[in-house]
Amino acid sequence: MENKHQSLTGQLNINIPLQATEKVAADQHDLYVLVKECIAQSRSAQKKLYDLYSPAAYGIIKRYMFGNEDAAKEILNDSFYKIFTKLDQYSFQGAFEGWIRRIVVNTVTDYLRKNLKNDQVTKEVQPEDGFTDSGSLGNLSFKELMQVVQTLPEAQLAVFNLFVFENYPHKEIAGLLDITENNSRWYLNDARRRLKDKINLLMQQ
Known part of the structure; x- marks a missing residue:
């Protein structure tokens, strides 16, 4: 420790990877099928993806929005809206967890950029x-x-x-x-x- x-x-130099709560992407074929079903607007597939990855995504968000539950939930919803609308852009070349993480962090910084009181230092x-x-x-x-x-x-x-x-x-x-x-x-x-x-x-x- x-x-x-x-x-x-x-x-x-800490690097903490975003991990799903279950081993969903252990098999690339399973991930491919899940993503394609989400793109096809399968509600059950979208719920499965959300249930698997939202806890870890929320954990990342809470590190930035500690004590602000409303903002954290808003960012989580915005993050998954972007994830679902951009799924067709995922190329299956890199880690899916990393792809999700990038969207989540970018959504957090979008919120912060609009709401931080940026006094010039x-x-x-x-x-x-x-x-x-x-x-x-x-x-x-x-x-x-x-x-x-x-x-x-x-x-x-x-x-x-x-x-x-x-x-x-x-x-x-x-x-x-x-x-x-x-x-x-x-x-x-x-x-x-x-x-x-x-x-x-x-x-x-």
């Missing part, structure tokens, strides 16, 4: 301050760490999620959220500073 903590807070971007106190991190469970992450302000939380969990570079984050690359770097550094302070405080309790 210590290595995961260091990866999350120090190196920031004029502060100088400081060098990234990774968390190096592995002893403290080793005493903190991953669940506790994620609870701390969810306390970040919305802009910092959005940038942190995109950088850490989606592995997006600052240039892409800036485009997705309609902010500057400098904004993105500042929000990430501020998020890491806030997390470090909160974790240190938690360790003192």
